[in-house]
Amino acid sequence: MIRFKNVSLTLGNKQLLEQFNLNIAKGDKVVISAPSGAGKSTLLKLLLGFFEPDEGRILFNQKELRPENMRLIRSQIGYLSQDIDLPNGKVEEVFDEIFHYAVNRNINYSRDMLIEKIREVNLKEDILAKNTIDISGGERQRLGWILVMLLNRPVLLLDEPTSALDEAMKNYFVDYIKQTKKTVICSSHDKEWHTEPMRIITNLRS
Template sequence: MLTLRQIDKSFGDKQVIHQLNLTVEKGELLAVVGASGGGKTTLLRLLTGLEKADRGEFLMDGLPFYPDKGNKKNQLVGLVFQDFQLFPHLTIQENLLLAPSLVKEEKPEAYLAKSEKLAKELSIQDLLALYPYQLSGGQKQRVAIARAMMMSPSILAYDEPTSALDPNLKKQVEELILTLKKQGMTQIVVTHDWDFAQDIADRVFELTDLV
């Protein structure tokens, strides 16, 4: 279970998040909604250590953790970026292998086997030798999810996962997120799309109520 207590975050004179309290149960699919600029993406950046909270406490299963300190072996929260942020000069398989090969303490064969397993589960096994420019938006989304899962996160978080997708690809991403839920993955989905949030989520949390 993930718990946030009294989280504050400001950028200069602008307070983006104020005394935020939030709990995400294990296996829950939580959708975070709110207006543009309301702090949704900032929340994900705080959870993944890309930004540091000004005040407040983060707990995982009752134990404090510090997202900005990082974890060399396992990420607690893996982030799927809105614009995917795949490395254009690397093949899809190289994109999957890069982060774990830099920080994890396993043999390369283990990373390779995991990348191939995830590729099969996410139906991108035929794309591993390609480069990001050769993929559709939906394919890039699946690769971005696989890359985040390579670090064995306890929670998978998405920043606007359907914003650049047409209705058909949006439905595919929705089905993929629900499949991961059935497998027991705890997920946080940040979105401005209320209909999408209500279709997929166990619970919808409106961040703008608290900022």
């Protein structure tokens, strides 16, 4: 479903990917656990079309990543960025707004579903009335997770998605990924991700 074929990429003066090959089948769970600065975030950003490879090809559902395909490809991806980029505003309104975007209008979403998820991830309902700029890193990360879970897209790209969470919460999200049928690529250093059925990738330079 996702294929990197001999992909090389240099940013600045640093070669991050060198003839990199990776085949990801539908439903696979891939965890990238290369050292800091190795290019994990960049690999995810390549799939979103934020960077283009210097050499090689990237295929998504047999289609080559090209500017004209990116809109359709992105509509199938739930992306959790490292800094959880939520718009400014009251949490409840931010979620409402996101589910009113044209691309998300066919998704089943309600305030009750949001509240159920908020409870599941050990947040309190009063977070709905808080501004997204006034919440902690751990709260923000859990809201990002709630968003990708509710968006319910077939492919998840997760960039250090458990870095700000306690052990119980890390395990909660690892368990969610274990049981989902979605195709998942996750960058993380957390040991909780080193478990079946995750495929661990440690080297981006071959």
